[in-house]
Amino acid sequence: MLKTSFQSSTGSSIRYVLSTAWIHSKLSVNYYSIVTLLTALQPFILLLFPKLILDELMGQQRPLRFILLIALMFVLSSTIGFLTAYLQNIGQTQLMKVVFRQLHAHTAQNLNADFKNTEDPVFLNQMEQAKRSLQSVENGFQGLFHTLFSLLGGIIALSGYFTVISRLGMWIILFLIGSVAGSYFFSLRAKKYEYEQERQSVLDREKRYYSDVMQDFAYGKEIRIYSFNEHFVSLFQAVTDKRRTLQYNISKRYFQSDVLDVIIRFAREGSVYSYLAYLYVHHRITVGDFAMYTGAVAGFSSVLRGTIKDIAHLRTQNLYIQELRSFLEPTKREEKGDRLPIPSGPYTIEFKNVSFGYPNSGRLVFENLSFIIPAHQRLAIVGHNGAGKTTLIKLLCRLYEPDSGEITLNGINIQRFSQSAYWDLWSTVFQEIRVLAFTVAENVSLQENGEFNAGKVHNCLEMAGLGPKISTLKYGINTHLQKFLDDEGVEWSGGENQRMMLARALYKNGDLIVLDEPTAAVDPLAEFSLYKSFDEMIGDRTALYISHRLSSTRFCDQILLMERGETAERGTHKELLERNGKYAQMFQVQAQYYKGSENKEYEPIP
Numbered sequence: 001m002l003k004t005s006f007q008s009s010t011g012s013s014i015r016y017v018l019s020t021a022w023i024h025s026k027l028s029v030n031y032y033s034i035v036t037l038l039t040a041l042q043p044f045i046l047l048l049f050p051k052l053i054l055d056e057l058m059g060q061q062r063p064l065r066f067i068l069l070i071a072l073m074f075v076l077s078s079t080i081g082f083l084t085a086y087l088q089n090i091g092q093t094q095l096m097k098v099v100f101r102q103l104h105a106h107t108a109q110n111l112n113a114d115f116k117n118t119e120d121p122v123f124l125n126q127m128e129q130a131k132r133s134l135q136s137v138e139n140g141f142q143g144l145f146h147t148l149f150s151l152l153g154g155i156i157a158l159s160g161y162f163t164v165i166s167r168l169g170m171w172i173i174l175f176l177i178g179s180v181a182g183s184y185f186f187s188l189r190a191k192k193y194e195y196e197q198e199r200q201s202v203l204d205r206e207k208r209y210y211s212d213v214m215q216d217f218a219y220g221k222e223i224r225i226y227s228f229n230e231h232f233v234s235l236f237q238a239v240t241d242k243r244r245t246l247q248y249n250i251s252k253r254y255f256q257s258d259v260l261d262v263i264i265r266f267a268r269e270g271s272v273y274s275y276l277a278y279l280y281v282h283h284r285i286t287v288g289d290f291a292m293y294t295g296a297v298a299g300f301s302s303v304l305r306g307t308i309k310d311i312a313h314l315r316t317q318n319l320y321i322q323e324l325r326s327f328l329e330p331t332k333r334e335e336k337g338d339r340l341p342i343p344s345g346p347y348t349i350e351f352k353n354v355s356f357g358y359p360n361s362g363r364l365v366f367e368n369l370s371f372i373i374p375a376h377q378r379l380a381i382v383g384h385n386g387a388g389k390t391t392l393i394k395l396l397c398r399l400y401e402p403d404s405g406e407i408t409l410n411g412i413n414i415q416r417f418s419q420s421a422y423w424d425l426w427s428t429v430f431q432e433i434r435v436l437a438f439t440v441a442e443n444v445s446l447q448e449n450g451e452f453n454a455g456k457v458h459n460c461l462e463m464a465g466l467g468p469k470i471s472t473l474k475y476g477i478n479t480h481l482q483k484f485l486d487d488e489g490v491e492w493s494g495g496e497n498q499r500m501m502l503a504r505a506l507y508k509n510g511d512l513i514v515l516d517e518p519t520a521a522v523d524p525l526a527e528f529s530l531y532k533s534f535d536e537m538i539g540d541r542t543a544l545y546i547s548h549r550l551s552s553t554r555f556c557d558q559i560l561l562m563e564r565g566e567t568a569e570r571g572t573h574k575e576l577l578e579r580n581g582k583y584a585q586m587f588q589v590q591a592q593y594y595k596g597s598e599n600k601e602y603e604p605i606p
């Protein structure tokens with residue numbers, strides 16, 4: 001199911017970030033706490049010692065005391081500076097450890113998400129936003145973490161400055177707070193603008209898609225041959241230009257806010273310094289006091305401005321953290337009913353009044369579709385493009401749920417079984433062949449080296465017709481496919497990859513079989529023999545075969561012709577030919593192409 005928005009307060013987001021950091025690296029929190037204390041302490045050394053040194057110079061001028069004060073200031077200040085830099089460095093490394101753990105969780109969430117989400121733009125946007133919340137240093141997880149510690153340091157420093165300046169009078173404090181508060185308003189507005197613009201934008205997703213496709217060798221051939229490369233580059237450029245414009249508009253808002261801030265600061269500090277000069281001229285403060293108060297006023301204003309910005313930043317970080325938590329919160333699959341144990345085979349499957357439309361598509365692919373696949377039956381599903389064949393398989397494999405009606409396995413609604421136990425039943429081979437850049441054996445078994453049964457892998461590859469191919473490979477079944485992870489990796493043809501997928505289905509040895517046209521890359525005669533021999537290998541298990549080539553599936557017990565989401569005709573190959581309906585017409589048309597073939601079974605029906 002699609003994730004709902006995660007509503008939480010800033011406090012809850014702070015707790016989430018701190019507790020996550022604490023779980024994955026206590027050191028990250030400890031180091032940043034010490035750095036915060038040291039950073040807050042540093043300015044006071046540079047405030048107090050210059051005052052004492054100046055007063056000594058203008059007063060008793062004791063050389064030993066003078067040298068001692070300078071040495072102490074130097075030692076304290078440089079020790080704190082060194083410690084801060086060192087701890088900040090290792091603290092950041094620890095924080096990255098936490099972020100990487102979160103990125104792992106993000107990737108796991110992508111892989112575990114319901115299949116239907118992978119085709120849903122809303123989910124894809126959420127995924128992008130959550131990733132941005134983790135990868136950005138400014139915003140999101142790291143943004144909140146840094147801002148929180150900066151805010152704590154600011155509060156500690158402010159209380160120190162407050163103690164110093166309040167000796168001049170509370171009105172100065174109030175004046176400083178009032179003027180700095182003006183900046184808050186403008187910085188908050190700029191930050192909100194940035195968040196809204198980035199949130200509404202699908203540009204990052206678009207940019208990522210173009211960049212992924214341009215880097216994916218699988219698209220290389222078509223893009224070159226159809227001269228689509230220039231178009232792609234221009235699309236990429238257009239989207240990066242739009243992103244730049246968006247960034248420019250955001251920067252403009254920040255610039256406006258910064259200009260106003262400078263004007264306010266000029267007015268504020270000008271008036272306070274004039275007042276301090278007045279006090280000095282009238283001998284109400286010493287030179288040392290003058291230096292200390294000007295330093296304290298500048299420090300107070302700057303830290304207060306930083307603290308207010310931190311508060312504004314922290315509030316907007318809450319939104320990023322909400323998105324991150326929405327995406328990362330454990331997916332609770334809707335395990336309907338009582339998670340019944342899977343009954344023992346043989347298996348009969350029934351579609352009962354199934355209606356279904358893809359989310360946000362506004363139309364139904366199936367409306368009250370009903371049919372049975374009896375146990376042991378081989379059912380061929382044929383039909384034109386878009387008839388609904390693959391959608392039917394997606395529903396059957398529980399990649400989607402029917403909007404109404406039910407699909408049953410031996411009379412029980414398939415939604416009542418646990419998802420993983422139900423998936424264990426299926427050996428599937430789909431149209432899209434996705435070879436992994438691992439070894440042949442790992443591709444076939446989908447198990448790691450050392451876990452798979454090498455003998456069984458060999459047998460399955462042999463049965464899928466890849467025995468001779470494997471014997472030519474330097475490392476046999478341990479040869480890598482593709483060169484992403486191994487320079488000695490090999491590239492296989494489309495047909496060979498498809499045969500490997502059949503070997504994978506055989507290796508899994510599921511009780512229910514689906515072949516959704518995985519053989520488009522092999523020639524028609526090879527497809528027929530492949531289907532037929534695959535069929536012999538799977539024994540008497542219930543199986544569904546989809547193909548556009550009607551000659552390939554005519555050995556099946558039954559053939560179901562789908563048209564616009566409905567079952568148009570059903571029967572054996574022979575019965576359907578005798579009926580002389582749509583199936584017979586389609587078969588005749590296709591058979592023309594095999595006229596004169598050595599295989600007489602392909603000859604058109606007289």
Ligand SMILES: Nc1ncnc2c1ncn2[C@@H]1O[C@H](COP(=O)(O)OP(=O)(O)OP(=O)(O)O)[C@@H](O)[C@H]1O
Pocket residue numbers: 119358361365383384385386387388389390391392
């Ligand atoms: N992810 C999706 N989102 C929205 N509509 C979809 C999606 N996938 C398929 N459809 C639509 O559902 C209908 C049935 O598609 P389906 O892929 O099941 O047909 P098919 O019979 O398998 O076609 P083909 O023979 O071309 O593979 C089509 O109209 C298609 O446009």
